[in-house]
Amino acid sequence: MSFRISGLDPAPFQHLYGLSDEALAEHGAERRIADRAGALPDRITMQDAEPGEAMILLNHTYQTAKSPYFGTHAIFVKEGATQTYEAVDEIPPVMAHRLLSLRGFNDRDLIADGRVVEGRDAAATINEMFENPAIRYIHAHNAGHGCFSGLVERA
Numbered sequence: 001m002s003f004r005i006s007g008l009d010p011a012p013f014q015h016l017y018g019l020s021d022e023a024l025a026e027h028g029a030e031r032r033i034a035d036r037a038g039a040l041p042d043r044i045t046m047q048d049a050e051p052g053e054a055m056i057l058l059n060h061t062y063q064t065a066k067s068p069y070f071g072t073h074a075i076f077v078k079e080g081a082t083q084t085y086e087a088v089d090e091i092p093p094v095m096a097h098r099l100l101s102l103r104g105f106n107d108r109d110l111i112a113d114g115r116v117v118e119g120r121d122a123a124a125t126i127n128e129m130f131e132n133p134a135i136r137y138i139h140a141h142n143a144g145h146g147c148f149s150g151l152v153e154r155a
Contacts, residue, residue, distance in 0.1 A: 002089050004153050006151055013044070029056050030057050033054055034048075034050060041147070049078060055079060058074065059075075068110070076147075095150065100116070100141065113135060138152035
């Protein structure tokens with residue numbers, strides 16, 4: 001079964017690009033400069049920041065459903081990012097080297113299955129989870145920090 005992973009739409013974040021640190025703080029956000037490769041994962045391009053790149057750390061509502069699983073958490077977005085990642089049957093670079101928590105939701109937006117898997121092994125687990133017709137979509141989270149990593153849907 002094919003699956004699609006999409007990054008976030010940059011539009012809701014663009015008003016933050018270029019703001020001063022003080023103005024970002026008024027939005028509950030802050031700028032971080034990547035000091036090493038692989039440390040700050042962008043949720044728009046689904047790539048890790050390169051050293052020296054500016055990232056914005058902010059709270060994001062990743063689960064808007066009116067269910068007990070409504071959720072928000074901190075995420076990073078690359079300052080200036082305009083291109084949303086989208087691919088079929090591929091694990092994006094930002095997920096491939098991380099331990100992931102995959103949470104399969106049903107049509108009532110309740111968790112019907114949850115797995116922890118190495119990112120490099122996530123494709124097989126996603127396909128296995130989607131064999132269950134009750135799973136409508138999957139949220140991927142970084143298992144270590146709990147941050148929302150991406151939405152997985154049937155392609």
